[in-house]
Amino acid sequence: MRLSLSTTHGGQGVTLQTPTQTSASSLTPPVTPIGKEAGDPERSIPSPLEETNSEQTAAQVKRNVITPLRFSDDVEICRDSADRPIEFGRGAWSIVYKARSIPSAPAANLHTPPSSPITTSRILAVKAPLRRDARKVLQAEALTLTRLNLTPGYEQHVVPFHGLLSDSDALVMSAVPLALSTYIEDQADLRKKQPSTATMYDPVQGPDSWRDMARKLISGLAWLHDTAGIIHGDIKPHNVLLRSIAADESAFPHEPLLADFSSAIAIPSDSAQTPDPNHAAMSAFTPPFTAPELLTLASLKSGDVLSTPASDVFSLAATLIAAATGDLLLYPSANKMQRLAMARDGHRILDFTRSGSNGCRVPCRGFVEKLTQPAVAKDPTQRIPTQNWLVLASS
Numbered sequence: 001m002r003l004s005l006s007t008t009h010g011g012q013g014v015t016l017q018t019p020t021q022t023s024a025s026s027l028t029p030p031v032t033p034i035g036k037e038a039g040d041p042e043r044s045i046p047s048p049l050e051e052t053n054s055e056q057t058a059a060q061v062k063r064n065v066i067t068p069l070r071f072s073d074d075v076e077i078c079r080d081s082a083d084r085p086i087e088f089g090r091g092a093w094s095i096v097y098k099a100r101s102i103p104s105a106p107a108a109n110l111h112t113p114p115s116s117p118i119t120t121s122r123i124l125a126v127k128a129p130l131r132r133d134a135r136k137v138l139q140a141e142a143l144t145l146t147r148l149n150l151t152p153g154y155e156q157h158v159v160p161f162h163g164l165l166s167d168s169d170a171l172v173m174s175a176v177p178l179a180l181s182t183y184i185e186d187q188a189d190l191r192k193k194q195p196s197t198a199t200m201y202d203p204v205q206g207p208d209s210w211r212d213m214a215r216k217l218i219s220g221l222a223w224l225h226d227t228a229g230i231i232h233g234d235i236k237p238h239n240v241l242l243r244s245i246a247a248d249e250s251a252f253p254h255e256p257l258l259a260d261f262s263s264a265i266a267i268p269s270d271s272a273q274t275p276d277p278n279h280a281a282m283s284a285f286t287p288p289f290t291a292p293e294l295l296t297l298a299s300l301k302s303g304d305v306l307s308t309p310a311s312d313v314f315s316l317a318a319t320l321i322a323a324a325t326g327d328l329l330l331y332p333s334a335n336k337m338q339r340l341a342m343a344r345d346g347h348r349i350l351d352f353t354r355s356g357s358n359g360c361r362v363p364c365r366g367f368v369e370k371l372t373q374p375a376v377a378k379d380p381t382q383r384i385p386t387q388n389w390l391v392l393a394s395s
């Protein structure tokens, strides 16, 4: 592992030592005590920003927060029977480990009896940098998550974030071990095992579940753009995590949470605003989920073309189409170069999908087409705005 880690005694795991809490007088929000979810009514150390500025708009909150939330407890990476660190997943920038928190010892107080020792620990996900240049990316992601944390509605739409471990630049999150990509693959496998002509024109997970999921995902994106003022920049099935909820049999039994804000940028308040060069360098493209205007030779060459709300809309529509067909790569028979060429012509995504082996699941004039077609228009300015999209998904 390329972290600065110190092994704990007894070979139980690896401890990432964290610095103590930063001064509350700075603009850094105080440390989130582990065991207290964001928005938890029992939250014992409310952020001064939350206390004093409850009337602030999300944009004002964002301007005020300039350093990321720090994680105060120690974290131990979980290991398997062969003593290997257990991974939840990995991506271009990071490895995400299964971990547990080790609560810090409370400060001694002479006037009150000692509290009973804290024995509970909770399962966490720790996203650690995979390469040296990933540290800056994770620091920026921690700041974005901190700002999102302070935006009302955060709990419903974003993976819970608990803070940054300063010495390793690793992000501490709640563990949400099911990615939408895995769910799509599982649903596709189930369908292959039980083929049926009655359901061959439906999304693999079933029509009601797909519609329910689509509405929840679009609602999350509308919140991200309109309430939080953030562009995700890398929406795809691997970057959506699913929290299980009780639901009717035909409904989608999960709450989709947006994850991986490593390519996120703020929606510029002024269209003339020049992009932050650091953020441009961070962008990771994932064809065929990337909007075609970001994949032109000129934009790839210059490297300074940024994601927009409309490019997020395209990526979510591509995600919904992948969920309908069960083909995670969208064009499974194409090779990498062909996929890139097709992604550059992304406005034809429905035609391309229909020519594939599961194209019958996206029939002409069907509900999948009706919901996704307005979101994949070639001209980004012609794509449906998220609020209108949500109305369409809810009708």
Ligand SMILES: Nc1ncnc2c1ncn2[C@@H]1O[C@H](COP(=O)(O)OP(=O)(O)OP(=O)(O)O)[C@@H](O)[C@H]1O
Pocket: 088, 089, 090, 091, 092, 093, 094, 095, 096, 125, 127, 159, 173, 174, 175, 176, 177, 178, 179, 234, 238, 239, 241, 259, 260, 261, 262, 284
């Ligand atoms: N909180 C979490 N709980 C459980 N698993 C997670 C969590 N966060 C991320 N993962 C898993 O780890 C994978 C990689 O995480 P993430 O997408 O944040 O990393 P990345 O390096 O930024 O990826 P990318 O290549 O998309 O830029 C995810 O696809 C998911 O499977």
Ligand SMILES: [Mg+2]
Pocket: 091, 092, 238, 239, 260
């Ligand atoms: Mg990812």
